[in-house]
Amino acid sequence: MNNHELIFMxxxxxxxxxxxxxxxxxxLRRLATEYEAAGLDSLWLMDHLIWELSGGAVLECWTVLSAxxxxxxxxxxxxxxxxxxxxxxALLAKMAATLDIISKGRLILGxxxxxxxxxxxxxxxxxxxxxxxxxxxxxxVTIIKKMWTEDEPSxxxxxxxxxxxxxxxxxxxxxxxxxxxxxxxxxxxxLVVELADAYNGVFLTPASYAEKMEILxxxxxxxxxDFNSIEKTWLGPLLIGRNESELRExxxxxxxxWRSLQELRKVGIVGTPEDCLKKIQELINAGVTHFIFxxxxxxDEIFKFLDEIRPQLV
Numbered sequence: 001m002n003n004h005e006l007i008f009m010x011x012x013x014x015x016x017x018x019x020x021x022x023x024x025x026x027x028l029r030r031l032a033t034e035y036e037a038a039g040l041d042s043l044w045l046m047d048h049l050i051w052e053l054s055g056g057a058v059l060e061c062w063t064v065l066s067a068x069x070x071x072x073x074x075x076x077x078x079x080x081x082x083x084x085x086x087x088x089x090a091l092l093a094k095m096a097a098t099l100d101i102i103s104k105g106r107l108i109l110g111x112x113x114x115x116x117x118x119x120x121x122x123x124x125x126x127x128x129x130x131x132x133x134x135x136x137x138x139x140x141v142t143i144i145k146k147m148w149t150e151d152e153p154s155x156x157x158x159x160x161x162x163x164x165x166x167x168x169x170x171x172x173x174x175x176x177x178x179x180x181x182x183x184x185x186x187x188x189x190x191l192v193v194e195l196a197d198a199y200n201g202v203f204l205t206p207a208s209y210a211e212k213m214e215i216l217x218x219x220x221x222x223x224x225x226d227f228n229s230i231e232k233t234w235l236g237p238l239l240i241g242r243n244e245s246e247l248r249e250x251x252x253x254x255x256x257x258w259r260s261l262q263e264l265r266k267v268g269i270v271g272t273p274e275d276c277l278k279k280i281q282e283l284i285n286a287g288v289t290h291f292i293f294x295x296x297x298x299x300d301e302i303f304k305f306l307d308e309i310r311p312q313l314v
Contacts, residue, residue: 013284013289013290013291013313014041014042014048014289014290014291015040015041015042015290015291015292015293015305015306015310016040016041016042016043016044016076016078016237016291016292016293017035017040017042017043017044017292017293017294017295017302018044018045018046018080018289018292018293018294019031019032019043019044019045019046020255020294020295020296020297023297023311025059025064025067025241028067028068029067029071029210029310031299032068032071032072032075033071033072035075035302036072036073036075036144037301037304038075038306039306040074040075041290042075042076042077042078042108042290042292042305043068043072043075043076043077043078044077044078044079044080044110044235044292045061045064045065045077045078045079045080046061046079046080047061047062047080047081047082047083047086048061048083048116048119049086049119049122049123050116050118050119050122053255053256053296054255061079062079062082062083062087062095062099065077065079065099066099067103069099069102069103069106070102071138072106075106076106076107076108077099077103077106077107077108078107078108078109078110078180078232079108079109079110079111079121079180080110080164080180080200080235080292081110081111081112081180081182081200082109082110082111082112082113083112083114083116083119084111084112084114084133084136084137084140085109085112085114085125085126085133085136086114086119086123088124088160089139089140089141089143089144089160090147090160090162090165090167091145092140092141092144093144093148093165093167094147096109096144096148096166096171096177097147097148097167097169097170100171100172100173100177101169101171101172103305104172105171105173105177107126107171107173107177108177108178108196108198109144109177109179110179110180110181110182110189110200111133111137111140111141111179111180111181111182112137112181112183113133113136113137113183113188114131114133120209124248129278131186132159134185134191135158135159136159136160136186137181137188137191138191138194138195139155139157139159139160140160140246141179141181141191141195141196142155142157142195143155143157143160143165144179145176145179145195146162147162147165147167147176148167148170148175148176148177149170149175149176151166152165152166153165153167154163177265178197178198178231179195179196179197179198180196180197180198180199180200180231180233181195181196181198181199181200182199182200182201182202182235183200184201184202184204184212186215189212189215189219190219191229192216192219193216193219193220193223193225193230194223196219196225196230197229197230197231198230198231198232198233198290199204199212199216199230199231199232199233200233200234200235200292201232201233201235201288202235202236203233203235203236203237203267203268204234204236204267204281205266205267206279206282206285206286207286209283209286209288210285210286210287211236212284212287213232213287214304216230216232231289231290232287232288232290233288233289233290233291233292234283234288234290234291234292235266235292235293235294236269236292236293236294236296237254237256237258237264237267237268237269237293237295237296237300238268238269238270238276238293238294238295238301238302239251239254239264239268239269239270239271239295239298239301240270240271240272240273240301240304240308240309241271241272241280242272242274243272247261247270247271248261250298251264253297253298254295254296254298255296255297255313256296269283269291269293273308273309276305276309277312277313279310280309280313282293293305295304
C-alpha cells in the first residue's frame with residue numbers, strides 16, 4: 001500500500017465535493033483549484049450524458065477529470081459514479097491506469113450498475129434489468145482489477161471477456177487505485193464487500209445509513225472481510241444559514257430536485273452551523289468516514305463549511 005492509499009483509507013474524517021455539472025468548465029476549474037487550496041480532500045464528478053437540471057447540457061465525466069488532473073496537484077479525484085455500461089471494462093481499466101499516472105496517483109474509481117434509462121436509450125445502449133446490470137458490474141470490476149495487477153490477464157464471463165489484455169503502464173497506486181461502488185441494494189452491498197475498497201450512500205438519513213452499515217458488517221463477517229478496511233462515503237446536499245429566513249432565501253437559489261426545504265433537511269446537512277454539526281455527528285455515529293457534499297450551484301457553502309464547521313470536528 002502506498003502513501004496515496006494510506007491517505008484514502010486512513011481513519012481521519014475526509015470531506016469532498018461533488019461538482020455541479022451545469023457550471024461551465026472555466027468555473028469548474030477555478031473552483032477545483034480554490035477547493036484544493038482551502039484544504040478539501042476530494043473532488044468528484046458524476047457520469048451522465050443528459051442532465052435535466054441544466055436543460056440537458058452536461059460535460060463528459062472522464063474528459064473533465066483528465067483536465068482537472070492537470071489543473072490540480074494534491075486533491076483526490078473521483079467518479080461518483082461511472083455507469084458501467086457506457087464503457088467497455090477493459091478500455092476503462094486502461095483509461096483509469098493512464099489517469100492515475102497523469103494525476104500522480106490521485107484517482108478513486110467510483111463505479112455503479114447504472115440507472116438512468118433515458119440516457120441509455122437516447123445514446124443507443126440497451127437497458128437490461130437490474131439483475132443483469134449488477135452481473136455486468138461484477139464482471140467489469142473483476143476485469144479492471146485483473147488488468148491493473150496482472151501482466152497478461154484473461155477472463156471469460158457471461159457478459160465480458162479478455163484474452164491476455166496487457167495493460168501497461170500499470171497505475172501508480174499499488175496494488176491498484178481504490179474502487180468505490182455506489183448503490184443501495186443488497187446485492188450491490190455484497191459486491192462492495194467482495195470487490196471494492198469503498199461504499200457510497202446517496203441522500204441517506206443517519207438511520208438509513210446505519211441500516212446499510214449493518215448489512216455491510218454482516219456480509220463482511222460472512223466473507224471474512226475487515227469491515228474497517230472499507231471506506232464509507234456519504235453524498236448529500238449542504239446548506240448553511242444563520243437563521244430560517246437565510247436558509248429559505250438560499251434554498252430558492254439552489255438548482256435541484258427537492259420540493260421543499262423540509263425535504264432537503266431530511267436528505268442533507270442543512271441548518272445553522274450548530275444544526276449541521278449535529279447532523280454530521282449523527283452520520284459519523286452511523287458509520288460515515290468521508291463526506292461528499294453537493295451544493296447545487298451555491299459554491300460558497302463549501303468555504304462556509306471549511307471555515308465554520310470543520311474546525312469543530314475532531
